Amino acid sequence: MNIRAFFALTLPQSVVRWLADHADGLCAYDRKVEVNWVDSEQYHLTLCFLGEIELPQVDMLEQLCRERLKEVQSLQVHLNAAEYYRVSRRLALIAALTNESDELMQLHDTMVSIAQDAGIAYDERDFKPHITLGRLDAKNHFTQPECWPELDLYSLADSVVLLQSRPGERGSIYTPLFEIPLQDLA
Numbered sequence: 001m002n003i004r005a006f007f008a009l010t011l012p013q014s015v016v017r018w019l020a021d022h023a024d025g026l027c028a029y030d031r032k033v034e035v036n037w038v039d040s041e042q043y044h045l046t047l048c049f050l051g052e053i054e055l056p057q058v059d060m061l062e063q064l065c066r067e068r069l070k071e072v073q074s075l076q077v078h079l080n081a082a083e084y085y086r087v088s089r090r091l092a093l094i095a096a097l098t099n100e101s102d103e104l105m106q107l108h109d110t111m112v113s114i115a116q117d118a119g120i121a122y123d124e125r126d127f128k129p130h131i132t133l134g135r136l137d138a139k140n141h142f143t144q145p146e147c148w149p150e151l152d153l154y155s156l157a158d159s160v161v162l163l164q165s166r167p168g169e170r171g172s173i174y175t176p177l178f179e180i181p182l183q184d185l186a
């Protein structure tokens with residue numbers, strides 16, 4: 001059985017509420033109703049997308065994560081903008097963005113090396129950390145405002161999760177397969 005999975009940071013409920021409220025405000029720019037807004041319960045920051053993996057690889061990933069993340073500290077993620085972000089020729093997002101801090105980029109690299117050591121062929125693209133608030137076709141009529149509403153939010157990332165992605169009636173549904181806590185911030 002194959003499982004579509006990815007490593008992610010989940011967000012504290014307080015941050016989810018702020019982001020959901022911010023996304024509500026951004027709906028006003030979606031004049032042609034082209035954006036598929038993500039259900040706030042599904043908000044996350046993808047660290048490393050694995051694609052289809054097999055069940056035994058989940059156990060291997062968990063073991064590797066427990067070893068390699070033992071010394072890794074929790075981190076603060078500064079969400080400093082929510083804007084239009086064109087991901088590819090086909091897909092665009094409305095996403096909360098964060099600066100690429102050394103800690104976050106190192107955690108991304110660690111998750112990529114764990115995936116590779118579990119025998120997963122990781123397709124490295126540019127990693128631009130973000131939280132997807134909505135998705136739309138890259139060919140759209142979305143008119144970006146001259147100035148996006150400000151966002152200035154800190155989110156504690158104190159665990160890494162492996163999420164399974166399954167299609168749901170209103171977009172994908174993400175279910176945790178395992179969660180590894182990070183060390184408390186000193």
Ligand code: 2AM
Nearest residue numbers: 006045046048049093130131132165172
């Ligand atoms: P996102 O992080 O921009 O929202 C599950 O599909 C999650 O992995 C989504 O959050 C998705 O986008 C992210 N992701 C990253 N690379 C992907 C890829 N090649 N295919 C599908 N999803 C990908």
